[in-house]
Amino acid sequence: MTKNEIQQHIEDLIDYQLSESNLTREDVLEVTMLNCLEEFYDDRLALEDLLKCAKYLEYDIDVAAAEEEKATRIRRKEMRKARRVFKRAEKDVLKHADTIKVVDFLFKNVTKKGDFLYVNCPFCKDNHSVAISITNKTFSCINCNMEGTLFDLMHKAKRYSYKKCLVTVAGLSNYHNDYVITLKYELGKENK
Numbered sequence: 001m002t003k004n005e006i007q008q009h010i011e012d013l014i015d016y017q018l019s020e021s022n023l024t025r026e027d028v029l030e031v032t033m034l035n036c037l038e039e040f041y042d043d044r045l046a047l048e049d050l051l052k053c054a055k056y057l058e059y060d061i062d063v064a065a066a067e068e069e070k071a072t073r074i075r076r077k078e079m080r081k082a083r084r085v086f087k088r089a090e091k092d093v094l095k096h097a098d099t100i101k102v103v104d105f106l107f108k109n110v111t112k113k114g115d116f117l118y119v120n121c122p123f124c125k126d127n128h129s130v131a132i133s134i135t136n137k138t139f140s141c142i143n144c145n146m147e148g149t150l151f152d153l154m155h156k157a158k159r160y161s162y163k164k165c166l167v168t169v170a171g172l173s174n175y176h177n178d179y180v181i182t183l184k185y186e187l188g189k190e191n192k
C-alpha cells in the first residue's frame with residue numbers, strides 16, 4: 001500500500017473505533033495498532049504495511065515477535081483444519097465399517113445376539129461385558145461403563161494409533177475414501 005493508502009486505512013480504523021466506543025483517542029490508537037497486528041496475523045496486511053502503520057501510530061513494534069506469533073497462529077490453524085478433516089474421514093469410514101469383520105479381527109471370543117456382539121472388555125478385562133452394536137458401530141461395557149466407537153475399541157485392544165485404526169477399519173471393511181488412501185500411503189512411509 002502507498003503511504004496515503006496506509007494513512008487512509010489507519011484513519012478509517014480510528015474513526016470506526018471512536019464512533020463505536022467511549023475510548024479516548026490515545027486508547028483508540030493502541031487498539032488500532034492491535035487491529036493492524038491482527039490483520040498482519042491473518043495475512044490481510046503485509047509486513048511492510050504493518051511497519052508503515054506502526055510508524056504512523058508512533059508505535060514501537062517487535063518485528064521478530066510479531067512474525068513468530070503469526071507463524072504460531074498459522075500452525076495452529078493448520079492443525080485445527082487437519083483435525084477437522086480427520087474427524088470427517090473417521091465419521092465416513094465408521095458409516096461404512098463392517099462391524100462383524102472388525103470385531104472378529106480384534107477379539108477371539110465373540111458371541112452374537114441380535115444386533116449385538118459380546119466380547120471381553122479390553123479396559124476392565126471383564127468377561128463378555130462389552131456389547132457392540134453392529135448397526136451403530138459403538139460399544140459400551142456394563143462393568144466399567146467405558147463406551148465409544150469401533151475406533152476407540154481398536155485403539156485400546158490393539159494399541160494402534162487412531163490413524164492406524166482408521167486405515168485398518170477401512171481395510172477390513174473394504175471401504176477406501178481419498179483420505180484413507182493418502183493416510184495409508186503416509187503411514188507406509190513412516191514405517192519404512
Ligand SMILES: [Zn+2]
Pocket residue numbers: 121122123124125126129141142143144145146
Ligand atoms: Zn469394561
